Amino acid sequence: MPRHIAGRVGQALVAAFGVLSIVFVVLHLSGDPTLLLVPPDASAAQIAELRHALGFDRPLLAQYLAYLGQLAHFDLGQSLVQRAPVAVILAARIPYTVELALAALAVAIGLGLPAGIAMAVWRGRPAARLLAVVVLAGQSLPTFWSGILLILLFGVTLGWLPTSGADSASSVILPAVALGLVTMAGFARMMRIAMLDELGRDYVAAARARGLSRGAAILRHVLRNAAIPVVTIAALEIGNLLAGAVIVETVFAWPGIGQLAMQSIAARDFLVVQAVVLFVSLVYIGMNLLADLAYAWIDPRIRRGP
Amino acid sequence: MTPAPPALEIEELSLSIAAARVVDGVSLAVAAGEVVAMVGESGCGKSLTAQAVMRLLPDAVRHQGGRIRVAGQDITALPDSAMRRLRGRALSMIFQEPQAALDPLATVGAQIAEALRLPLARARPAVRAMLEEVGLSDPERRIDQYPFELSGGMCQRVMIACALIARPALLLADEPTTALDVTIQAQILALLRRLAAERGTAVLLITHDMGVVADIADRVAVMYAGRIAETGPVGALFAAPRHPYTALLLAAIPRLADTPKSRLAVIEGRVPMPGAFGAGCRFAERCPLADARCTAQAPPLRDLGGGRHSACFHAERVG
Incomplete structure (x- = not known):
C-alpha cells in the first residue's frame, strides 16, 4: 500500500x-x-x-x-488591469467556485448515483426507461440553456429563488443545479453500466445461494464493486465541473473563478488567466490523486497487494 | 411410519427459453447422504436444473411445469421470502469458478458468516471451525484474508465452507472442480465426498467429466439435450450402459492403455439446437441404433430394474 x-x-x-x-x-x-x-x-x-x-x-x-x-x-504576479496581486484576486474568488462545485457535486451524486443504481436494478421495467429519458435529457441540455430555463421558471415565473449573484444562502441552488445536471447524467450512466456489469457476476449468484436477498446482495457486495470504475470517472467529472463553471458562473453572475476567467480574457488580463489555468489544472491533478487513494481504500487487491 | 422423503425430488421439471424447451420432463431424486452426478455436454440443461432447484434461474428462463421438493417440501410454489430462508440452510450451492464466486472486496470470513445470517464478530468461532473442517491451514488468519490472497483450490474450500456451514440437507455442486488443476480436483472431490458422508448431506453434482463421476458419485443421471437419457448406479452404468449416448460417452474417455497417437473416439454430429428438437428421440440423428420409431416418438424413461432407467427403445440392445 x-x-x-x-x-x-x-x-x-x-x-x-x-x-x-x-x-x-x-x-x-x-x-x-x-x-x-x-x-x-x-x-x-x-x-x-x-x-x-x-x-x-x-x-x-x-x-x-x-x-x-x-x-x-x-x-x-501583479494584475495590470486590476492593479492588485493576482494571488489576492484569485483567493477572493476560489471560495465561491468551491461552494458552487461542491453544491453541484452534491446534486450530481445525490441524483446521479441513485438514478444509475435504479436503472440497473429495475432493468427492463418502465421506471428504468423513464429514468433513462430523464438522464439523457440532463446530459443533452447545454448548461447555458438549462441555466436560462431554470432562471425563467424558478426565478422569474415562480419567484422562489434568486437568479444571479451570491447575495443569499439560496443563491447557489440554481447555478448548482444547472452545473450539476450534466455531471449527474454522467454519474448515472457510469453507475448503471458498472452495476449491470457486477450484477451478472458469479459472486452475486453465490451470495443469493447462501440466503441473501437480492437487495442485501446489492447493498453488501455489488455497490462496493461497482464503485471502483465510478470513482475514476468521478475524478474526471469533477474536472469537467470546473470547466462547466466558466459558463454557469457567467450565466448566473456567480463571482467565482469561472467568471473571473471570462472577465480576464475579455480584459486581456494575462496573468490572471494564467493563474486560473494553473489552479484548474492543479485541482484536476489533485482529484485524480484522490481517486487513486480512494481505490486503495475500496479495493484490498491494491491496499494489500504487492 | 412412512420413510423420510428424499433430500431432493425433481418431478417432470420443464424449463424453456423463449419457445425452446431446454429442460424437458426431468425427474430425479437424491437421498440423504447420497451423491448423484448429473452428466452431460454443455447446454444440455444440467446447470439450469440446478438453478431451478435454487430458484435462481436467469430472467429469460421460464418454469413451464414440474415440481421440486426439498426434504419433502414443494419449493416451486413457495413465496420468495420463504425460499430465501431455505437457501444456505436447507439447500446451498457451489460454483464452477471459485474465485469469481467470491466477492473480491469482502473477506473470506465475512462471506462465510453471511450463510449463518450473523455478523463475523459473532460467527467467528463457527467460521474458524468450518475452515478447519474444509482443510484450510491457519484458519484464524484465513478468516481475514481476501479471495485474491488465496489459490483457486483454497477458494473452492472456502465456497464449500460457505455452502455447508449452516448444515443444509442438500448441496448442489455445479462443475465444482472444472476450473481447478487435476491434483486439486481430486482433493476437492475427496473433501466433498467426506463431508457429505459425515453430515449426511445429499449432493447433486453437475459435471461433464465422466472421470469425476466415477470418483465420487453413487448414482448417475446422463442428460442429453434437456432430457434424461439414462440413470443408474455408477458401477452398473459404467459396466453396461443402457443408452447409446452413454455408451458412446464412455467409449470417448481416453485411457492410458490406448495405443499412443490412435484416434480419439468421438460422437459424430452435433447436439440439436434448442428449438430444432423434433418429436422423436433427441439423440436419434447421432444414434447408431436409431430406426423410424425413434424419430417419430420420444422414448419414455423405462424402469429396467436394479435401480436403472433408460429413455431408449433399444436399451436392451446397447453394448
Missing part, C-alpha cells in the same frame, strides 16, 4: 510540475507577452520599458527559474 500511494503522489507531483512548465512555455511561445499587456497604441519606448520592468528581456532560462521561484512563494 505505501508503495502504491507514494507512486501516485510522485506521479501527481510530476504532472503538476509539467503543468507549470507548459503554462510557462505557452506564455512565451505565443510571442512577446509584453505585447499582450499593452494597449494597441503604445509606443515602442513604452513597450520596451514595460518589457524590462517585467523581466521579459532576460534569458528564457532565468525567466523560467524566476517564475518557479515566484510560484514557490505563491506569488502569481
Whole structure:
C-alpha cells in the first residue's frame, strides 16, 4: 500500500510540475507577452520599458527559474488591469467556485448515483426507461440553456429563488443545479453500466445461494464493486465541473473563478488567466490523486497487494 | 411410519427459453447422504436444473411445469421470502469458478458468516471451525484474508465452507472442480465426498467429466439435450450402459492403455439446437441404433430394474 500511494503522489507531483512548465512555455511561445499587456497604441519606448520592468528581456532560462521561484512563494504576479496581486484576486474568488462545485457535486451524486443504481436494478421495467429519458435529457441540455430555463421558471415565473449573484444562502441552488445536471447524467450512466456489469457476476449468484436477498446482495457486495470504475470517472467529472463553471458562473453572475476567467480574457488580463489555468489544472491533478487513494481504500487487491 | 422423503425430488421439471424447451420432463431424486452426478455436454440443461432447484434461474428462463421438493417440501410454489430462508440452510450451492464466486472486496470470513445470517464478530468461532473442517491451514488468519490472497483450490474450500456451514440437507455442486488443476480436483472431490458422508448431506453434482463421476458419485443421471437419457448406479452404468449416448460417452474417455497417437473416439454430429428438437428421440440423428420409431416418438424413461432407467427403445440392445 505505501508503495502504491507514494507512486501516485510522485506521479501527481510530476504532472503538476509539467503543468507549470507548459503554462510557462505557452506564455512565451505565443510571442512577446509584453505585447499582450499593452494597449494597441503604445509606443515602442513604452513597450520596451514595460518589457524590462517585467523581466521579459532576460534569458528564457532565468525567466523560467524566476517564475518557479515566484510560484514557490505563491506569488502569481501583479494584475495590470486590476492593479492588485493576482494571488489576492484569485483567493477572493476560489471560495465561491468551491461552494458552487461542491453544491453541484452534491446534486450530481445525490441524483446521479441513485438514478444509475435504479436503472440497473429495475432493468427492463418502465421506471428504468423513464429514468433513462430523464438522464439523457440532463446530459443533452447545454448548461447555458438549462441555466436560462431554470432562471425563467424558478426565478422569474415562480419567484422562489434568486437568479444571479451570491447575495443569499439560496443563491447557489440554481447555478448548482444547472452545473450539476450534466455531471449527474454522467454519474448515472457510469453507475448503471458498472452495476449491470457486477450484477451478472458469479459472486452475486453465490451470495443469493447462501440466503441473501437480492437487495442485501446489492447493498453488501455489488455497490462496493461497482464503485471502483465510478470513482475514476468521478475524478474526471469533477474536472469537467470546473470547466462547466466558466459558463454557469457567467450565466448566473456567480463571482467565482469561472467568471473571473471570462472577465480576464475579455480584459486581456494575462496573468490572471494564467493563474486560473494553473489552479484548474492543479485541482484536476489533485482529484485524480484522490481517486487513486480512494481505490486503495475500496479495493484490498491494491491496499494489500504487492 | 412412512420413510423420510428424499433430500431432493425433481418431478417432470420443464424449463424453456423463449419457445425452446431446454429442460424437458426431468425427474430425479437424491437421498440423504447420497451423491448423484448429473452428466452431460454443455447446454444440455444440467446447470439450469440446478438453478431451478435454487430458484435462481436467469430472467429469460421460464418454469413451464414440474415440481421440486426439498426434504419433502414443494419449493416451486413457495413465496420468495420463504425460499430465501431455505437457501444456505436447507439447500446451498457451489460454483464452477471459485474465485469469481467470491466477492473480491469482502473477506473470506465475512462471506462465510453471511450463510449463518450473523455478523463475523459473532460467527467467528463457527467460521474458524468450518475452515478447519474444509482443510484450510491457519484458519484464524484465513478468516481475514481476501479471495485474491488465496489459490483457486483454497477458494473452492472456502465456497464449500460457505455452502455447508449452516448444515443444509442438500448441496448442489455445479462443475465444482472444472476450473481447478487435476491434483486439486481430486482433493476437492475427496473433501466433498467426506463431508457429505459425515453430515449426511445429499449432493447433486453437475459435471461433464465422466472421470469425476466415477470418483465420487453413487448414482448417475446422463442428460442429453434437456432430457434424461439414462440413470443408474455408477458401477452398473459404467459396466453396461443402457443408452447409446452413454455408451458412446464412455467409449470417448481416453485411457492410458490406448495405443499412443490412435484416434480419439468421438460422437459424430452435433447436439440439436434448442428449438430444432423434433418429436422423436433427441439423440436419434447421432444414434447408431436409431430406426423410424425413434424419430417419430420420444422414448419414455423405462424402469429396467436394479435401480436403472433408460429413455431408449433399444436399451436392451446397447453394448
